[in-house]
Every structure is written in C-alpha cells, then in structure tokens.
Amino acid sequence: TRTINSAAALESKVTWNDIGGLDGVINELHECIVWPVTYRDKFVELGIKPPRGILLYGPPGTGKTMLAKAIATEVSANFISVAIPDLIKGEFGESEKALAATFENAKRSPSILFLDEIEAIFGTRENSGEVGKKLISQLFLEMDNIPEDSRLVILAATNAPDLIDASIQRSGRLDKKIYIPLPSESARLDILRRMVRHLSIEDDSDILCDLAKHELSGAEIKLLVRGACYVAIRNNRETLVRSDFETALQENKRVSTSSSIFDS
Numbered sequence: 001t002r003t004i005n006s007a008a009a010l011e012s013k014v015t016w017n018d019i020g021g022l023d024g025v026i027n028e029l030h031e032c033i034v035w036p037v038t039y040r041d042k043f044v045e046l047g048i049k050p051p052r053g054i055l056l057y058g059p060p061g062t063g064k065t066m067l068a069k070a071i072a073t074e075v076s077a078n079f080i081s082v083a084i085p086d087l088i089k090g091e092f093g094e095s096e097k098a099l100a101a102t103f104e105n106a107k108r109s110p111s112i113l114f115l116d117e118i119e120a121i122f123g124t125r126e127n128s129g130e131v132g133k134k135l136i137s138q139l140f141l142e143m144d145n146i147p148e149d150s151r152l153v154i155l156a157a158t159n160a161p162d163l164i165d166a167s168i169q170r171s172g173r174l175d176k177k178i179y180i181p182l183p184s185e186s187a188r189l190d191i192l193r194r195m196v197r198h199l200s201i202e203d204d205s206d207i208l209c210d211l212a213k214h215e216l217s218g219a220e221i222k223l224l225v226r227g228a229c230y231v232a233i234r235n236n237r238e239t240l241v242r243s244d245f246e247t248a249l250q251e252n253k254r255v256s257t258s259s260s261i262f263d264s
C-alpha cells in the first residue's frame with residue numbers, strides 16, 4: 001500500500017497574500033486553526049474544543065484548495081492532499097489501507113489533511129458502492145480516533161454539499177462548515193490585483209476594474225491572466241496591454257462554448 005504524499009516540495013508555498021476576496025473566510029479559518037495553537041491555555045481554561053475538521057463548500061474554482069494550502073503555510077504544517085475519487089478508484093492500493101496510512105502519516109507531525117471531492121465517498125444514490133461504504137467507516141474510525149492533543153486538522157472540500165451525509169458533520173469530524181462563494185465584482189478586482197502584482201501592465205488604471213465586471217470564478221480569472229500573458233509573448237511584448245486581456249477573454253469564451261458543444 002502506498003501512502004499519499006505531501007504536496008510536491010518544489011511547489012512554491014501559497015500564502016494568504018495570494019488569495020483575493022475571501023477576507024471573511026480567511027478570518028474564520030484563522031480563528032478555527034490558528035487560535036487553538038496561539039491561545040492554547042485559554043481554550044483549556046474555557047474548556048472549548050476547536051473544530052477537528054472543516055467542510056469548505058461552494059462552486060468550483062473559488063479557492064478551496066488554495067485556502068487549505070495557505071493555512072498549512074501559516075501554521076507551518078505539512079499539506080497532505082487526497083482526492084477521494086482517486087482513493088475510491090484504488091489508485092493508491094487498497095483504499096481503506098491507503099486512508100489509514102495517510103492518517104498515520106498525518107498524525108505524526110502538525111498537518112493539514114485536505115480531502116478533496118469528499119462527496120465522492122458517499123457515491124450517488126444509485127451507486128453507493130461497497131468500496132465507498134468501507135471507506136466511510138474507515139474515515140469515521142480515523143477521525144474519531146485522532147488524539148485530543150494532535151495537531152492534525154482536516155479540511156474537506158466539495159462542490160456538491162447535498163450529496164454529503166449528515167453523519168460526517170458530527171462533533172469531532174467535520175463539525176464546521178464554511179461557504180466559499182463565487183467572487184463579487186470587488187472580490188474579482190482583488191483577485192486580479194493579486195494575480196498581476198508581479199507583471200508589468202501598461203499604465204491604464206481602468207483595465208483591472210473593467211475586467212472585474214466579467215462574471216468569472218477565481219480559476220477563470222487565472223486562465224484569463226495566463227491567456228493575456230500568452231498574447232503578449234506572441235506579440236513579443238513584455239508589458240501587457242488592454243487588448244491582450246480582451247483577446248484572452250474572447251479566446252477563453254470560444255474554448256468554453258466549443259467544449260459545451262462537445263459535452264452535449
């Protein structure tokens with residue numbers, strides 16, 4: 001059985017500075033995960049237990065994975081990521097054994113264990129397969145057996161909270177739920193500003209405000225910025241101009257319409 005390894009060491013660390021438009025969520029995560037370490041004595045004195053696990057739910061591409069990585073950076077914890085569908089497919093060997101080995105590894109040092117697409121463990125109503133059922137029991141067993149003083153926090157993410165069984169939200173499991181919304185216009189502007197901060201852009205202060213009017217997710221904004229960089233490179237420029245972003249917007253639109261034709 002292979003254990004699931006921490007995120008590639010070569011990957012540069014995500015920090016709060018990289019995340020736009022989610023200040024409220026960042027504060028909440030900070031209180032749930034950092035406070036229990038900083039104010040350990042207070043928590044003991046008042047007899048309060050911080051959540052062991054947190055469910056991040058909301059539309060795709062809104063920063064759930066980023067949030068988990070950034071909190072790991074803040075508390076200097078290992079970031080261990082498991083895509084539940086891969087675990088079910090048996091890509092890591094026998095699913096329950098792989099899950100047990102992952103928890104064993106995660107309990108050894110301060111860790112953020114990120115369980116992505118957690119809804120997959122519950123299957124669909126037609127298909128709540130045997131692997132899924134065994135895995136659910138194993139997951140609950142692991143969560144219920146984390147020692148009180150352990151520095152392991154579980155963050156799970158889903159785009160489909162309706163598929164999640166309430167039993168996973170019992171105390172000591174994922175007993176806190178945080179909604180991660182699509183970004184508002186001002187949030188999109190904040191995301192854009194952070195994404196382009198290392199780029200050279202022509203002196204036109206309206207570009208970013210105008211781009212922020214487009215209803216895009218954080219992941220789509222990332223594609224837009226990357227697309228604009230490609231257009232600039234194609235045109236042998238180091239400074240990005242308004243038309244680079246406009247071309248990228250058009251190109252991305254074309255890609256998404258053609259993929260929806262193929263999908264249907």
Ligand code: ATP
Pocket residue numbers: 018019020021022059060061062063064065066067157158159191194217218219220222
């Ligand atoms: P999914 O549900 O599809 O797995 P997710 O919610 O986990 O998506 P991420 O993987 O965190 O989303 O986001 C994908 C990419 O989009 C990130 O690597 C980042 O570049 C960008 N992004 C998304 N949201 C934000 C944000 N709030 N601030 C900055 N960048 C963002």
